[in-house]
Structures are given as C-alpha cells and as structure tokens.
Amino acid sequence: MRMLKIFLKSLKEHARDWMTTSLSLVIGASFVLLYWLMIPSGSTTYGVLVLNHDTGLAGQEVIAVMEALSYSSGDPILDVEPIADQEEAKATLQDRDAEVLVIIPEDLSETLAAAALGDESVASSVTFVGDLTNPYYAIGAIMANAAIEEYVQHATGETRPITIEEIALGASGGRSEFELYVPGMLIISVVMLVFSAAMAITSEVEAGTLRRLQITRMTAFDLLAGISLSVILLGIIAMLLTFLVAVALGFESQGPIWAAILVAAITTVSVVGVGLVVAAFSKSVSQAFIIANFPLIFFMFFSGAVYPIPRIQLFEVAGQVVSIYDIIPPTHAVVALNKILTLGARPADVLYELVSLVVLSVVYFAIGTWLFHRRHMRVA
Amino acid sequence: MTNVVLQAAGLTKRYGALVAVNDLSLAVREGEVFGLLGPNGAGKTTSINMMCGLLKPDGGRVTIRGQPVTSSGADIRARVGVCPQEIVLWKNLTCLEQLQFVGEMYGLKARQARQRAQNLLEELDLAEKGHKLAKTLSGGMQRRLNFAMALVHDPEIVILDEPEAGLDPQSRVRVREYIKTLAQNKTVILTTHNMDEADRVADRVAIIDHGELLALDTPEALKRSVGEGDVLEIVLGDGSAPALAALSDLTDRAAFDTTESTLHVRALDVVNLLPPILEKLAAAGVQPGEVRLRENSLEDVFIRLTGRRLRE
Numbered sequence: 001m002r003m004l005k006i007f008l009k010s011l012k013e014h015a016r017d018w019m020t021t022s023l024s025l026v027i028g029a030s031f032v033l034l035y036w037l038m039i040p041s042g043s044t045t046y047g048v049l050v051l052n053h054d055t056g057l058a059g060q061e062v063i064a065v066m067e068a069l070s071y072s073s074g075d076p077i078l079d080v081e082p083i084a085d086q087e088e089a090k091a092t093l094q095d096r097d098a099e100v101l102v103i104i105p106e107d108l109s110e111t112l113a114a115a116a117l118g119d120e121s122v123a124s125s126v127t128f129v130g131d132l133t134n135p136y137y138a139i140g141a142i143m144a145n146a147a148i149e150e151y152v153q154h155a156t157g158e159t160r161p162i163t164i165e166e167i168a169l170g171a172s173g174g175r176s177e178f179e180l181y182v183p184g185m186l187i188i189s190v191v192m193l194v195f196s197a198a199m200a201i202t203s204e205v206e207a208g209t210l211r212r213l214q215i216t217r218m219t220a221f222d223l224l225a226g227i228s229l230s231v232i233l234l235g236i237i238a239m240l241l242t243f244l245v246a247v248a249l250g251f252e253s254q255g256p257i258w259a260a261i262l263v264a265a266i267t268t269v270s271v272v273g274v275g276l277v278v279a280a281f282s283k284s285v286s287q288a289f290i291i292a293n294f295p296l297i298f299f300m301f302f303s304g305a306v307y308p309i310p311r312i313q314l315f316e317v318a319g320q321v322v323s324i325y326d327i328i329p330p331t332h333a334v335v336a337l338n339k340i341l342t343l344g345a346r347p348a349d350v351l352y353e354l355v356s357l358v359v360l361s362v363v364y365f366a367i368g369t370w371l372f373h374r375r376h377m378r379v380a
Numbered sequence: 381m382t383n384v385v386l387q388a389a390g391l392t393k394r395y396g397a398l399v400a401v402n403d404l405s406l407a408v409r410e411g412e413v414f415g416l417l418g419p420n421g422a423g424k425t426t427s428i429n430m431m432c433g434l435l436k437p438d439g440g441r442v443t444i445r446g447q448p449v450t451s452s453g454a455d456i457r458a459r460v461g462v463c464p465q466e467i468v469l470w471k472n473l474t475c476l477e478q479l480q481f482v483g484e485m486y487g488l489k490a491r492q493a494r495q496r497a498q499n500l501l502e503e504l505d506l507a508e509k510g511h512k513l514a515k516t517l518s519g520g521m522q523r524r525l526n527f528a529m530a531l532v533h534d535p536e537i538v539i540l541d542e543p544e545a546g547l548d549p550q551s552r553v554r555v556r557e558y559i560k561t562l563a564q565n566k567t568v569i570l571t572t573h574n575m576d577e578a579d580r581v582a583d584r585v586a587i588i589d590h591g592e593l594l595a596l597d598t599p600e601a602l603k604r605s606v607g608e609g610d611v612l613e614i615v616l617g618d619g620s621a622p623a624l625a626a627l628s629d630l631t632d633r634a635a636f637d638t639t640e641s642t643l644h645v646r647a648l649d650v651v652n653l654l655p656p657i658l659e660k661l662a663a664a665g666v667q668p669g670e671v672r673l674r675e676n677s678l679e680d681v682f683i684r685l686t687g688r689r690l691r692e
Contacts, residue, residue, distance in 0.1 A: 005484050009473065016472040016513070208468040212529065215432055215462060216485035217454040379436045379450065 002218050006226025010200060014230060024196045024234065028189020028242035035181045036249045041075040042176030046140030047098030049083045056109020058155060066102075066147040072174050077143050093131055099140035101129040102148075112155045170343030171254045182246045183337035184305040186260065187330050189242040190235045190267050191299040194292050197231045197275025202288035205279065205376055220373045228272040228365070235268030236261060254344030262347070263336045263357065270329035270361035271299070276368025280375045303330035320352055329360040383410040385567050386431060386537055390440030393426050393591075400426040401591040403440070408537070413563045415582030416571040417678060423591035424571035425465065428539050431569070433457045444537065458486050461535035465542040467526045471515035475506055475525055478514060479532045486533035493532065500528040504558070520551050527555070531562075538562060540570040544577050556581050575678035587682060594685045603676045606684045607635045609648040611676055614657070615669035616641050626664035627657060637680075639689055646676065 014021045048066060052059040069077040081098065083089045089101045104126055105111075111124035126148060130137040153160065168174075201224070204210040213223060239261065247253075253260070274295045282288035300306055302325050311323035325331045336353035339345035347354065384407045391404040401423040408414045416424045429435040431442050433449045433456075442449045447456050470478050476497050483493030501507045504524045509517060514525060523546060530538055543559065544552045559581055562568055572578050578585045579599045586596040595602055616623050620638035627636060634647035647653055651673065661668050683689060 002485060005481060009470070009477075009481050012477070013470065013472045207470070208464065208466055209470055211434060211464070212462075212468050212482065213485055215434060215457050215460065216482065216533075217458060217487050218485045379434065 002222040003226045003229070006218070006223055007229045010227045010230035011233070014196075014200070014234065020199075021196070021234070024193060025238045025241055027192045028185055028238050029245040031185045031188055032182065032242055032246045032249065035185065036178055039176075039178045042073060042178045042250060043071050043075055043077075044136070044139075044177050045076055045079045046100070046136055046143060048078045048080050048140055048144050049089045049092060049098050049101045050080060051083055051086055051089060051101060051103045053106040054104045054108040055106050056113075058109035058112050058151075059104040061155075062104060062108075062148055062151050065151045066144055069143055069147055071176070073176060075176075078140065078147070090129065093129065096131070096134060099130060099134060099136045100144055102144050103127040103129065112152065115156045170345075172342055175342060176250070178249070179246075179251050180342065182243075182251045183341050184307075184334055185246070186239050186242050186264060186337055186341075187267065187303065187305045187333050188300060189238040190264050190333075191271055191296065191303075191305065191330055193231055193235050193238065193268060194271050194275050194278070194296050194299065195289060196234060197228070197272045198278035198282065198288040198292045199285045200227055200231065201276060201279035201372065202282045202285050205282070206284045210376060214377060214379075220369070220377045223377075224276065224369050224372065228269070228276075231272050231275065232265060232268045235271065236265055239264035253341045255340035255346065259340050259347045259350075260337055263333050263340070263350075263354070266354070266357045266361050267330055267333040270357070270364040273361065273364030273366070273368040274299075276365070276372045280368065280371035299328060299330050303328050304334045305330055326356065327360070329357055329364060332357045332360070384408065385410045385445060386569070387443050388427070388431065388440065389443075391427065391430055391437050391442065392439035393423075393430060393435060394438050399591050401430070401437075404588070404591070404593050405440070406586050406593060406596060408567060408569055409584075410567055411563065411565075412583040413559060413568045413570065413581055415578040415585040416569065416588060417573070417575065417578040417582075417585050417682075418571075418588040419573055422573075422588050424573075424588060425541055426591070427588070428462070428541055428569065428571055432460045432462045432539055434462075458533060459536045461530035461533065461538045463527050463530035463538070463540045463543060465545055467519075467522045469514040469522060469525060469529070472513060474511050474513055475501060475517070475528075476510040478525075479528055482529050483532040488533060496532055496534065497528075500531055504528050505554075519546065520548060523547060523551070524555075527558075535566070537567045537569065540568065542572055543570055544572065544574060552577075575682070579678050585678065587678070587685060589682075589686050595681060599678060602678060602681045606680045607646045607676070609646055609676065610650050611674050611680060612645040612647075612650045612654065612657075613670075613672040613674065614643045614645070614661075615671075616643055617667055617669055622664055623661055623666045626660045626666060630656065630660070637683055639683055639687065644680065644683065646680065 050063055052063065063080055063082060066078050066080045067076065071077060092098050093101055105124050107124050111122045114122040128141050128144070130141060243257070243260070275292070278288050278292045278295065282291055302309060309325065311321065311325065314322050314324055316322065332353040336350040336357065339350050386408040389405050391401055392399070393401040404427060416427060418424050426435065430437050431449065436450055444456050444459055449456055473481065476494070479497030479500060480490070480493045483496055484490060488496065498510065501510050504527065506521060506524055506528070509521060514522060517525065527543065540559070543555055547555060559568055559570070570581065582599060584596065584598050585602060587594045620641065620643055623643050624636060624638060630653065634645050634650065634653055637644040645653065645657065658668060679689065
C-alpha cells in the first residue's frame with residue numbers, strides 16, 4: 001500500500017515541522033478563545049447612556065426597566081449608565097465605549113400621568129443618539145426602545161391589541177451568543193488547513209521530490225491520497241481541539257458529536273481539493289501560501305462561518321432553495337453544524353447538507369487532482 | 381557481441397523554437413560507464429530525462445532492453461535509478477527513513493528496503509547518520525545521500541547527472557571510486573561538463589553540443605582523433621590570425637588550433653618546437669603572453685569539433 005506509506009511519511013513530516021503544524025491545529029481554538037474573551041458573559045451587553053432630564057420619577061423607573069432586561073442566563077442585555085453631560089456622552093459614543101444615548105425629556109412623568117388619566121392630547125419625545133454605522137447601535141436602540149415601551153404601557157395602563165410570542169427552535173432559546181459562534185469556528189478550524197494542504201503538496205514540487213517519485217512505481221493517486229489523508233487527520237484533530245476548547249469555555253452540544261466530526265472530515269476533503277488546485281498553480285511553498293489566501297477568504301466569509309450572509313437564490317430543486325454560495329462546501333457544513341450542535345439535529349435531519357457536502361467535496365477533490373496531475377505530474 | 385541495455389534513436393526535444401536535443405542516437409552497453417560530455421545547456425539533462433521517462437520526446441524513442449521507456453510503464457522505469465544534479469531529499473525525514481521510503485515506492489518490501497538502505501548508508505560512509513534528519517547533514521553528506529537514493533532499488537542502469545558538481549576534491553575522488561565499483565555490476569550513465577571527470581571515469585564518451593551528438597568513442601580514441609602528443613597553449617594579445625600565418629611553415633611538424641586569444645599547438649615533440657615558434661612569432665611582431673604545457677585532453681576534442689572551449 002504505497003498510499004499508506006505516503007500517508008505515514010506525510011504525518012512524520014507534519015510532526016517534525018511541529019511549529020507550523022501546531023499553529024495550524026490551534027487556529028480554530030484560538031478563534032473560540034478570542035470570541036469568548038470578546039463576550040465574557042457568553043452574550044453581548046450593549047452600552048446605553050441615559051441623560052435623564054425628567055423632573056419626576058418616570059425617568060428613573062425607565063432606567064430601572066432597562067437595567068432589568070436580561071438574557072435567559074440572567075446576564076444583562078443593556079449596560080445602562082446615567083450621564084449628566086451630552087457632549088461627554090457623544091464623545092463616549094464616538095469612541096464606541098457605548099452604543100446608544102437615550103435622552104429622557106423633562107416632561108416625561110407629567111406626560112405619562114396625563115395620559116394615564118385619559119388625556120390623549122399630550123405628547124413627549126425620547127431621543128436616541130448613536131453612530132448608525134455601528135452594527136451594535138441598532139440592537140442596543142431596539143432593546144432600549146422595548147424597555148421604554150414596556151414602561152409606558154405599564155405607566156399608562158394601555159394594552160396592545162397584538163402580543164408577540166417567541167418560540168425558540170431546538171435549544172436555541174437557552175444558547176448564549178458565544179455558543180452560536182462555535183459551529184462557524186469549528187468550520188474555520190478546518191478551512192484554515194487549506195494552507196497546510198497546499199503547502200504540503202507544493203513542497204514536493206519545490207524540493208524536486210515529486211520528480212524523484214514520478215520515476216518510481218508510485219501513482220498520482222497514491223501521492224495525492226496519501227498526503228490528503230494526513231491533512232484530513234489534521235483537520236479532524238483541529239476540529240476536536242476547537243470543540244474541546246469551546247466545551248471548556250461553556251459550550252454545550254445539543255446533537256451527537258460524531259456527526260459533527262463526520263461533517264468536519266468531509267469538509268476537509270473539499271479543503272484538500274482546493275489545496276490541490278492551489279498547489280497546481282504554485283511552484284514554491286511561499287507562492288502556495290499567497291495563493292491559498294484567496295480561497296480561504298471565500299470559504300471563511302461567504303460560507304457564513306464568520307457571520308450569516310444573505311442567500312442569493314439561484315434556483316429551487318425538490319423544495320430546496322439553492323443559492324450562489326451553495327457551491328462553497330463549508331456553506332453546507334456551517335448549516336449542518338448549526339443544526340447538529342445548536343438545534344440538536346440528528347444526521348438524518350441534515351441529509352441534504354451532508355449529501356451536498358459529499359458531492360461538492362468529491363467534485364473539488366477531483367478537480368484538484370486533475371489540475372495537479374496535469375500541471376505537475378504529466379510526462380510532457 | 382556486447383549487449384545494449386539502453387538505446388536512444390533519433391531523440392528530439394523542442395521547447396518552442398529552441399531545439400534542446402536534436403536527433404540524438406546512441407547505444408549504451410551493459411556494464412559500461414557511459415559519459416555524456418558537453419557544456420552547460422548542451423542538452424545533457426534533457427537527454428537523460430527522456431532516457432528515464434521523465435520527459436516525453438517530440439521525436440525518436442528510448443528503449444531499455446528493447447522496450448520503450450515511455451509506454452512500457454513503471455516496470456521499465458524502475459530498472460533505472462536517477463541521481464539528479466540538485467540535492468533532492470525530504471529534509472524532515474532521516475537518512476534511513478527516506479531511503480526506505482523510496483525503496484518501498486519502487487516496490488521493495490519494507491524489510492528489504494530497510495536492509496538495502498542500511499547497506500547503502502554503510503557503503504557511502506553514512507551509517508552513523510542513519511537516524512539523523514537530512515536537513516542536519518553537511519552538504520557533502522546530503523550529496524552522498526542523494527546518490528544513495530538512486531541506488532536503493534538496486535537498478536540495472538544508474539543515471540548520474542553531474543555527480544561531481546559541488547563536491548570537494550576529497551569527496552570527488554571517493555565518488556569516482558564508487559562509480560567504478562558500481563560499474564562492476566551495473567551500467568552507469570553520467571553527464572558532465574568536466575572533461576577530466578569524463579576522461580577518468582567513463583569507458584565511452586558522447587560529446588554533445590546544442591543538443592547534437594558530435595562524437596562518440598572511448599576517451600583515448602577521441603583524444604587520438606585530434607592528434608598525438610602534448611599540447612602547448614600560448615596566450616596571444618593581438619588575435620590569432622597573424623600568429624597562424626607566421627607559423628604556416630611548421631604545419632608539417634605540428635597541428636595548430638586557435639580559440640579566441642589562445643593558440644593551441646599539438647605535436648609529439650612539442651617542447652622542442654617552442655623555441656622556433658617563439659622566434660617566428662617575434663619576427664611577425666606577435667607578442668606572446670602566458671605559455672602553458674599540458675597533456676592532450678577531451679577539451680581538445682571539443683575545441684576541434686566546435687571551435688570553442690567547453691566552459692565558454
């Protein structure tokens with residue numbers, strides 16, 4: 001089994017190049033740690049500054065309602081800070097040390113009292129100030145607005161004609177924001193191996209060892225499958241390491257972990273396929289490193305691994321909407337992992353994603369093998 | 381009749397407008413050390429790449445024991461061991477590991493490959509380095525390991541591309557001795573631009589330039605073809621044409637060749653000819669510079685065939 005010999009040789013080389021290999025393995029885990037450090041409570045808390053001009057008690061009570069808003073874990077949603085100077089508040093917003101400034105008018109208590117007595121002619125205005133380009137502003141403002149609305153209803157005794165009921169899918173209701181990022185991070189840990197795959201294969205070209213092997217009985221399949229297997233193994237280890245770090249930081253999987261490992265392993269095949277395409281166009285390891293950045297960006301940012309992206313629909317097959325980003329294998333992997341890890345789905349529930357992932361991975365690997373063989377291994 | 385193990389017939393390779401190898405035909409006999417001598421860019425490496433199946437000829441074909449190299453598959457190619465000019469190793473594998481690995485890629489069983497690897501390391505004085513990573517070896521050791529990699533599967537034909545390139549004089553002598561040992565039971569084809577190497581090591585030498593075969597014979601026969609005796613080299617400052625004219629009445633006693641600013645005089649009693657040559661040059665107003673005396677060499681053959689030196 002020459003393929004097995006090449007696999008073992010490749011593993012030895014990865015192990016002896018321990019610094020590069022270790023860095024490849026811990027990238028995903030580092031991302032998890034980074035996200036956890038960014039959201040120490042597990043979910044984002046939005047900074048709200050309140051400039052309370054109200055002469056009565058309503059202003060203070062609005063602040064209290066805002067402070068009471070919390071996640072299911074009990075962590076506060078808003079970090080409310082009363083402030084006296086508007087200019088100082090604007091400077092804080094510009095520094096992005098807070099997201100929203102809420103200005104409560106001096107007649108708030110008076111207006112609410114009149115409204116409670118049935119006077120419909122009274123009106124008062126609460127002002128929101130913020131940097132609209134700050135992605136956290138909208139969420140902070142919506143949550144502050146919800147708190148004010150709730151207080152106004154309570155203070156005036158008004159009832160809403162429509163109530164909103166929220167049903168959480170699977171266990172998503174009890175998930176922290178940190179936990180929602182974890183599936184994407186697991187995929188990133190695998191996607192980052194495009195460097196290892198491309199560089200391991202290109203090193204055979206650059207060192208001339210490929211030429212040496214070409215005159216042996218080894219076939220192109222032996223070489224590429226052997227090296228690919230070693231990278232797939234690294235992918236599984238990287239994914240497990242990332243998962244363990246996430247668990248240590250409070251992540252809880254709702255579905256079977258073996259199914260998540262299966263998804264990661266299949267994704268690695270497609271990543272290796274792309275690595276082969278990169279290697280096909282590279283003559284040196286440094287060239288492979290530079291070229292590999294391009295597919296990496298596509299895999300990371302257009303798959304939804306880093307943040308959700310809008311689906312641009314191409315067509316519909318058997319009730320399944322196919323979007324432009326569905327040609328990127330990690331797109332299906334992210335969806336599958338979300339369903340398994342967050343919503344507690346079983347493999348049968350993610351059959352469409354698994355089949356898509358397998359088909360795309362085989363296609364990517366086949367293209368990579370064909371291109372690499374054509375450009376580096378064909379006797380010309 | 382001597383057996384032919386490798387035959388090239390009408391071998392041609394083009395890269396766009398450049399003809400790297402042009403209609404090269406030669407036969408390598410069993411058990412001989414066959415030298416391909418030519419300057420850099422003559423087409424030596426291209427020729428051996430076609431001989432071992434790494435390059436496909438545009439014309440002609442190579443056969444090993446009568447079977448074509450390119451279409452007969454790995455079995456035929458495995459009869460050849462190639463040592464490239466560059467050091468081609470896996471830097472993060474030990475000497476033993478990479479020899480064993482290559483042996484296994486050629487189809488040897490793991491135990492057989494390991495045994496063969498150990499033997500080669502001993503033969504090439506690398507036994508103590510068997511468990512050292514290739515990247516930790518000195519340049520000379522890496523080159524010897526590179527050499528061993530071509531031999532691990534015990535090939536019938538060994539092709540060595542510039543085997544002495546980058547070696548110190550001591551290692552060069554050892555490599556020459558090892559090539560001669562190899563030739564006791566293998567056929568060795570070596571490329572070189574070093575006439576001394578070809579002269580000392582090869583049983584027969586093919587001189588090629590611009591991809592074409594210019595001459596093929598034993599070193600002695602090739603040297604004889606350009607004349608008997610030693611060679612006197614006289615460096616001329618003012619060009620060679622006036623000098624040749626001045627020495628025209630000595631052509632019955634010696635052969636005269638010129639390359640740019642050097643006059644080559646070949647004769648059996650060339651030392652005795654030096655005084656009359658210098659007199660005639662002085663009479664013609666030609667000022668001779670450095671004067672050197674050396675033995676007849678393959679360089680002279682190359683000069684006779686191409687009108688220039690090997691290193692030019």
